Amino acid sequence: MTLQLGDTVPNFTQDSSEGEINFYDWAGDSWVVLFSHPADYTPVCTTELGEVSRRKPEFEARNVKVIALSVDDAESHKGWICDINETQNTTVNYPILADVDKKVSDLYGMIHPNANASLTVRSVFVIDPQKKLRLTITYPPATGRNFDEIIRVIDALQLTDNYQVATPVNWKDGDDCVVVPSIPTEEAKQKFPKGVTEVKPYLRMTPQPNK
Numbered sequence: 001m002t003l004q005l006g007d008t009v010p011n012f013t014q015d016s017s018e019g020e021i022n023f024y025d026w027a028g029d030s031w032v033v034l035f036s037h038p039a040d041y042t043p044v045c046t047t048e049l050g051e052v053s054r055r056k057p058e059f060e061a062r063n064v065k066v067i068a069l070s071v072d073d074a075e076s077h078k079g080w081i082c083d084i085n086e087t088q089n090t091t092v093n094y095p096i097l098a099d100v101d102k103k104v105s106d107l108y109g110m111i112h113p114n115a116n117a118s119l120t121v122r123s124v125f126v127i128d129p130q131k132k133l134r135l136t137i138t139y140p141p142a143t144g145r146n147f148d149e150i151i152r153v154i155d156a157l158q159l160t161d162n163y164q165v166a167t168p169v170n171w172k173d174g175d176d177c178v179v180v181p182s183i184p185t186e187e188a189k190q191k192f193p194k195g196v197t198e199v200k201p202y203l204r205m206t207p208q209p210n211k
Helices: 023-027 043-054 056-061 074-088 103-107 147-162 185-191
Strands: 031-037 064-070 096-098 122-127 133-139 177-179 197-200 203-206
Touching: 023 064, 031 043, 031 147, 043 056, 043 064, 043 074, 043 147, 056 064, 056 147, 064 074, 074 096, 122 147, 133 147, 185 203
Parallel strands: 031 064, 064 096
Antiparallel strands: 031 122, 122 133, 177 203, 197 203
């Protein structure tokens, strides 16, 4: 199955380090970051899981739940969590799905046969409260994920869902935004009282509306 942006992601029930999880029920009305790992006791992923633990309050402030996945079983996950907590000086405080039968991996297209037919690739899925897929990023095994970027994209998605703006290159929270092309300039000036700068008729900037 190939999931594309805007698709409703499939529900599943699967074991985890925190017991059985029905994904839709667990997600509730939150955004979700689901991120997969090739296997337990892998070095790059150990650093990533520690980083997500430390930054969980940042995700919670954005109404985002985080959940990891690996194809090993829940008991293996619990042992790995002890290593993560020790080496990364943190406490893993979110579930790791135990996808032993690769049910979730197959549903979400996490197996890339030309990379490795038996292991999940290192994917990130950002899912909104309507269970729509809003972002996918897939990393090669040797490159650690950038969670600054994942949080930045969540900020951009939540901003652009609520205001008629887009975010320009290298945007970060607090920067100026692009007025979407569908709004005429005179209307934009009324809609965005902080001001509209017309660089070109198709390129108009405005201060971030919710700051």
